[in-house]
Amino acid sequence: MDLNTITEIVRRPSSRPGAEWREGDAWLAGGTWLFSAEQPDLRRLVDLTALHWDPLVPSDAGLEIGATCTIRDLYAFAPPGDWIAGPLLARSCEALLSSFKVWNSATVGGNICLSLPAGPMITLTVALEARYELWAPDGSTRIVDALEFVTGDHQNVLAPGEILRRVAIPARALRKRAVHRRFTLTRLGRSTVFLVGTGTPGTGELLLTVTAGTTRPVRMAFDGLPDARTLRQSIDAVPADVWFADPNGTPGHRRHLTRHFAEEIRRELMAGT
Template identity: 80%
Template sequence: MDLNTITEIVRRPPDRPGANWREGDAWLAGGTWLFSVEQPDLRRLVDLTTLRWDPLVVTDKGLEIGATCTIRELYAFRPPADWTAGPLFGTACEAFLSSFKVWNAATVGGNICMSLPAGPMITLTVALEARYELWAPDGTTRTVDALDFVTGNHENVLTPGEILRRIEIPVHALRKRATHRRFTLTRLGRSTVFLVGTRTPGNNDLLLTVTAGTTRPVRMVFDTMPDAPTLQQSIDVIPTDVWFDDPNGTPGHRRHLTKHFAEEIRRELASGSPT
């Protein structure tokens, strides 16, 4: 879609691009959402892709993902052999309701900052216990837990002019055993629910992440593997207004699916073999 209110595009922003932020600006990375709807309040686009942030950096501490890393680049990534949760990268990329053309442009950071319930990069990073590095226009930096970033449907903690710089995934989460369940109304449809469970090697714990069916991510942490009734009760206490309601599923439908798939995940991780 043409954005006929735009009067300027900043092609070469400074290394700290927020320094020149002003009302009417928008960050431009993949632009897959930005150019899909009218943006009457925007006057200027600031192109982040020219900063050439490293898309993926493997360190002793884990994985750093630059906010402008494309979905195609993430999908092509081959994690170290001991990162047993590595298959989640491909799973999350395949959960996009998009064509390969979108994969070539859409960015990890853009999907997170859109903060939609079905955002698969949100699912991935919350499930892997990531933290986000945020840059403010005044030059300060803060780090937030991925779980706390999205606050509701299309809502997050970013302040005006603040930018997501990188995602940091800790190595201990990448070395966990992981499994997932996802449901859509159609084969290539938007996620109605998307759940990920992880278990620490040598421990009998469980971390369950619930997304897509809720307006914000929900994380359930169990030091020891819960029995079925305990897990079901934990899902029952999710507030009613947190369950998402749209044409892809009612809150009741999403709660039912979440309870069903959570039990499958529990049994799989408890038994040590796929169900």
């Protein structure tokens, strides 16, 4: 879509572009959402792709993902063999159901900052206990837990002019076993619920992440693998106003699916243990 209110595009921003921020600006990365709808309040676009941030930096500490890393590049990444949760990277990319054209331009950071309940990069990073590095216009930096970033449907903790610079996934989370379940109304539809359970091999711990069915990510942590009743009670304790409603499912439908798939995840992890 043409954005007929835009009067300027900053093609070569400074290395800390926040200093140039002014009202009416938008950060431009993939632009797959930005150009999909009218943006009447915008006057200027600042192109972050010109900064050439490293898309993926694996190390002994884990995996750093640059905010402008494309879905295509993340999908193509081959994780080390001991990162047994590594296949979740590709599975999460596949949950962003779109054409190869979108995959070639849509970014990890853009999907996170859009902060929709069904954002699969949110599911991925919350489930793998990531932390986000945010850059403020005044030059300061802050680190935010992925779980705390999204606060509601299309809402997050970003202040005006603040940028998501990178995502850091710790190696200890990548070495966990990860089991996921996802439901859509149609084969190529948006996620109605997307659940991920992780646990360190040889232990009974369980971290259950619930997304898509809730307006913000929900995490349930258990030191020992819970029984079915305890797990269900934890799901039923999620506040009613957190369950999401849209044409893909009612809150009651999503809660029902979450109970069902959470029990499948629990049993699969228990069998693996």
